[in-house]
Each structure stands twice: as C-alpha cells, then as structure tokens.
Amino acid sequence: xxxxxxxxxxxxxxxxxxxxxxxxxxxxxxxxxxxxxxxxxxxxxxxxxxxxxxxxxxxxxxxxxxxxxxxxxxxxxxxxxxxxxxxxxxxxxxxxxxxxxxxxxxxxxxxxxxxxxxxxxxxxxxxxxxxxxxxxxxxxxxxxxxxxxxxxxxxxxxxxxxxxxxxxxxxxxxxxxxxxxxxxxxxxxxxxxxxxxxxxxxxxxxxxxxxxxxxxxxxxxxxxxxxxxxxxxxxxxxxxxxxxxxxxxxxxxxxxxxxxxxxxxxxxxxxxxxxxxxxxxxxxxxxxxxxxxxxxxxxxxxxxxxxxxxxxxxxxxxxxxxxxxxxxxxxxxxxxxxxxxxxxxxxxxxxxxxxxxxxxxxxxxxxxxxxxxxxxxxxxxxxxxxxxxxxxxxxxxxxxxxxxxxxxxxxxxxxxxxxxxxxxxxxxxxxxxxxxxxxxxxxxxxxxxxxxxxxxxxxxxxxxxxxxxxxxxxxxxxxxxxxxxxxxxxxxxxxxxxxxxxxxxxxxxxxxxxxxxxxxxxxxx
Numbered sequence: 001x002x003x004x005x006x007x008x009x010x011x012x013x014x015x016x017x018x019x020x021x022x023x024x025x026x027x028x029x030x031x032x033x034x035x036x037x038x039x040x041x042x043x044x045x046x047x048x049x050x051x052x053x054x055x056x057x058x059x060x061x062x063x064x065x066x067x068x069x070x071x072x073x074x075x076x077x078x079x080x081x082x083x084x085x086x087x088x089x090x091x092x093x094x095x096x097x098x099x100x101x102x103x104x105x106x107x108x109x110x111x112x113x114x115x116x117x118x119x120x121x122x123x124x125x126x127x128x129x130x131x132x133x134x135x136x137x138x139x140x141x142x143x144x145x146x147x148x149x150x151x152x153x154x155x156x157x158x159x160x161x162x163x164x165x166x167x168x169x170x171x172x173x174x175x176x177x178x179x180x181x182x183x184x185x186x187x188x189x190x191x192x193x194x195x196x197x198x199x200x201x202x203x204x205x206x207x208x209x210x211x212x213x214x215x216x217x218x219x220x221x222x223x224x225x226x227x228x229x230x231x232x233x234x235x236x237x238x239x240x241x242x243x244x245x246x247x248x249x250x251x252x253x254x255x256x257x258x259x260x261x262x263x264x265x266x267x268x269x270x271x272x273x274x275x276x277x278x279x280x281x282x283x284x285x286x287x288x289x290x291x292x293x294x295x296x297x298x299x300x301x302x303x304x305x306x307x308x309x310x311x312x313x314x315x316x317x318x319x320x321x322x323x324x325x326x327x328x329x330x331x332x333x334x335x336x337x338x339x340x341x342x343x344x345x346x347x348x349x350x351x352x353x354x355x356x357x358x359x360x361x362x363x364x365x366x367x368x369x370x371x372x373x374x375x376x377x378x379x380x381x382x383x384x385x386x387x388x389x390x391x392x393x394x395x396x397x398x399x400x401x402x403x404x405x406x407x408x409x410x411x412x413x414x415x416x417x418x419x420x421x422x423x424x425x426x427x428x429x430x431x432x433x434x435x436x437x438x439x440x441x442x443x444x445x446x447x448x449x450x451x452x453x454x455x456x457x458x459x460x461x462x463x464x465x466x467x468x469x470x471x472x473x474x475x476x477x478x479x480x481x482x483x484x485x486x487x488x489x490x491x492x493x494x495x496x497x498x499x500x501x502x503x504x505x506x507x508x509x510x511x512x513x514x515x516x517x518x519x520x521x522x523x524x525x
Contacts, residue, residue: 005037006211009070010201013043014050016262017062019254019315020216020246023280027243027308028214029068030281033300040208041073043084046200062263066273067296072208080208085200092195095203095233096155096188104232105188107153108135109146130184131156155189157198157229165224170212170241170305177224186225198222202229210238217242241305244284245312254315261355268352269363270343270411275324284313293326325410333402340405340415344398345374350413363413370416371423372398382423389423397422400507404499417497422508426494426516428523434490436483441524444487446477448521451488455505455513466502491520 009025011017032039041063045051060074072078082088099105108131118132136158138146146153160179168174188199195203205213220242230237246254254261266276278294281287286309287294287302294302328336342348346366354362367373371387372380372394380398382389389397398419405418420426428434435444450473458466474484489501492513498504505513 004209004211005032005035006040006209007032007037007214008040008042008073008205008208008210010042010044010204011059012047012050013045013052013055013059014047015055016058016264018261018263019266019280020261022062022066022263022276023246023283024215024243025063025068026066026277026281027285027303029070030300030303031212031214031305032071034303037211038071039069040078040080040210041070041083042204042208043073043086044197044200044204045084045086046194046197048086048194058264065263065267066277068277083208085195085204088200088204089193089195091207092199092203093189093193096195096199099157099188099232100155102232103158105155105157106136106138106185107143107146108156108185108187109138109151109153110134111152131186133185136185152191154187154191156185157188157225157232159183159185159225159228165227167223167227167237167240169220169223170239171244171308171310172217172220172242175220175223179224179228182224182228198225198229202226202233205238206230206233206235212239212241214241214243217245241308244309246283246315247312248315251312251314262353264352265355265358267349268354268413269360270349270413271320271324272327272339272412274327275320278327279320279323283315284309284311293323321410328409328412329406331406333399333406336402336406336409337399340402340409340412341374341380341398343413344370344372344416344419345380346416347374363411363416365413365416369420371420384424386425387423394423397507401499404503404507408499414497417495418499421493421495421498421504428520429490429494431524433496434487434520434524436486439479439483443477443479445521445524447479447484447487448491448517448524450477450484451491451517452514454488455517456510458502458505459510463502470502487520488517491517 007028009021009028011021011025029039031037041059043056043059045056063070070076072080073083077083096105100107110131114134115131119129121127122129135156159182163179164176165179165182166174166176186198187196189195204210223240223242227237248254263276274295277296277299281294281299281303285303286307287299331339343350343363343365346368350363350365367383371383373383375381375391377391379391380394381391382394401419401422405415408418409415431441435441439447454469454473457469461469470484471481474481477484485501486496489496489498489504492501492508493504494516
C-alpha cells in the first residue's frame, strides 16, 4: 500500500444526493486535503434497475455547488480509470476467475426456485438467512458436467466457516467478528456476468490504491466480509474509518420524515453552500475549540481522524438556520442579489423539487410573491406594467433593497415576499390588520395623518434622526413606537413581512409612500 493518502467517495447513482452522502464525501475530501492526498470520485453503477443518468448529473451538480473538488474520476479521469464500474466489467470477471483458480471461490448452479425454498424453510424455522453452501462441495467432475451442459451459474466466495475476522477501525478500535456470522458464501459474479457490489468495490479500491475507506457505520457488518475478500486475493486491506451516524432529533436515522434530506431540497429552500458545508462538517467532528465558522480551506487544515466522535450526530435544523443567516449577513449587496434573484424570479434553484411529505411548508417564491419575473434576456422585469419600471429600475431597486432585507433573512427564499411591495401596488389590508391591538380606529387614523408629515421629513434625515422623529411622533400621540410604526408599515408595504420600515420608505420614494398612506386612510373612513 502506498504511503499517499487516497480516499474515495463512491455513490450509487440510484437517487439524489442526500445529507448523509454529502457528509461522507466531505469528510473524505477534508481528510485528503489535510494530508496532501488524493480525493477520488467513483460511480458504483452496478444496480442497473434503479440507475438513472439524472442521478449522475445530480452528483456532479451537488459537488460543484458545494465547492468540493476531486482529483480523479468523472470528467477528470486519471491513471486508475475508468472510474465507472459498468466500464470495468471485464476486470471483475478476470478477478472472479482468479479466485476460482485459487480455490477461494466456486461455481454455484442453484436455480431461483431452490434458493426460494431455502429462504422459506429458514423463515419458517427462524433460522439465520443465507445460502446453505450446497454447491461448495461439488466435485470438479460435477462442476465440468454442469458447465458443459450450459447450466446457468453464479460465482460465490468461500467464507471460512470457523474462526474470527479482526480489523481495526480508526474510531471504534479493534473489532472482531465470528466467521459463522458473516454472510455465508455471498455471490461475487451474477449469472448475467454483472459483479455484485462487494466484488466491484474490493477490486476497485485495491486497483485504485485506496488507502483509507471512510464510510457510514451502517457498513460495519459488511467489513468482515470485505476483509475476508482481501485475504482471499492475497491483498492488504485499506484502513477503515466508519463515520458516526446522522440522526434526526428523535434519535432515529435521518430520513425524509425529518424534512429536507436531499441536497436539492436544501437548495430549493434557500440554504447557502457555505452554511451546508460548515454545519455538515461539524456533525460528529470537532475542529478548533471555541470556533464556529470555517471556510472549506480552514476545515481541511484542521481536520483530524482522532477528532471524529463515536456517538451519532444529531441534525439540528435550527442550528443550520443559524449558520445560514450568518453567511447571508456576511455577503455584499451584489452577492446577496445574485443568490436571491432565482427565488425572487422563480428560476434556477427555486424550481428544484420539494418533498411533499416535508413538514415544513413550501417556500413562497417567484413572481406570484415578489412581482418580479425573469425575462428571456436573463434580466428581471416588473410583472405589473402599471408600476412603470424598466429593467434597469428593477435591478437598481432590488440592489437597493438588499442591505435592508439582509438582516432579516434566514433563508434566501424569504426575499421574494420582502421585496413584493416595491413591484406591486398593494391592496389595502383589512382594517383589523392595520389597527394595532392597543389602539382603536380613531387613533389609527391620527397615526396615519401624522405619518404623512413623518414620511415627508425622513428623506432629509439620517437613519438615527429618522428613528428619533418616529419616537417623538409616537410620544406626541401618546402611544408606543410599535403602535405608531405598524399602521404605516401596513399602509406602505401592505404586509407585515417587509424590510425595516424607514429604509423601505426611502427606497419606495416620498410620493408613492404618501399616496399609499392616503389610500389606506380613505379605506378606513
């Protein structure tokens, strides 16, 4: 085995990339980078019944979105390619034959009917499942006769029937497994010539010089079998590191019932890649004491196998929301505009599929909620033509709104509703939404009359002076500041979901702001 650290992420393209897979990829990537080694991306596509090209594309899209780059595999190739299992079938046949020649494997001619009978007997008698090794003891003459007769066969591994298999895990330490508990003589090569996962995985890891296998703890029961396969080939097995599980808040393995597990859904719900990377990297691993936020480069520089935890990690959506909000607030106005625009216009990530079983409501995104759509020229436009806004006006207004909405955004998806008041003439809300709970209709009208003078003056004041003016107006009316601002907010924006009020007024303009207040007053009379 080479001294160079070589790790791999080898997903099966039978579904969308999910958080558990992303963490496995990320930990492998971080370890490779921390050791100056190589990170290999490999496709284990032997399951052709569930294979779909869209899942392959989703893998590449996900890695690109997260900023996780690989050294070999995919379009990059490499000296140990091909890196797609379906392109390596001849290699697997060759190595299965070597095991036959060395007496480490054997032909099995049992048909599906016999195997079904065995399974039924085992189930009825509460016996351990698995093959009964019927063909393990066939004589060479019997094997030849079956082959000459053209009888279909599979190739099975000879698993020792006594003794134990031991291996060391970087997190869990020494593990010992009774050989009688290993899956009895599993199939290596199927009757159609396709390899099983176990054969392809072992051959590929060896041929690609993988030094460390880092994967989820659910793979531990397969590891004794893999160790035995390495012994059968006469190869040294890589080092093993079985990563702690990721559970939901209920202590069960993270799944669809907990909400967003597909990476695409996190994208559709307005999470940033930096937040996902930072949070997922800390699920079951520690870095620098007292530090919460890391770049990908900082994570790699501080990643150590000994900092991985044994116990399962708990996926906390509130904590991820906290990370997401932090990275939103770090953006420049131009960056935030770029990231929120797909959700404002209902394009790009906003079109990705949302799990209908997710307990979280579907985000309110797109022109219906923002009043802004994307033109064929790739630039935003105002859907409501009566607003008389050019494309340049829309872009300038959106950019001006970014610093206002930034402090209030937890998700990029929330931007659509927050900017809506600028691009649609809002309907006057029902009176009960305009009138604060602590004051009555008459006092609310007084507030809106005073608001016209307030709005006219804020354009000549800095933010602090404008806030002080609002306090003075509220005191003069004998009400709290919140009861002064709420009717104005509802009149100017038509919603309680909006950016800070003074900033909103400044972006909307004096004439439009006062006109909306007067329209609201008229509706209350």
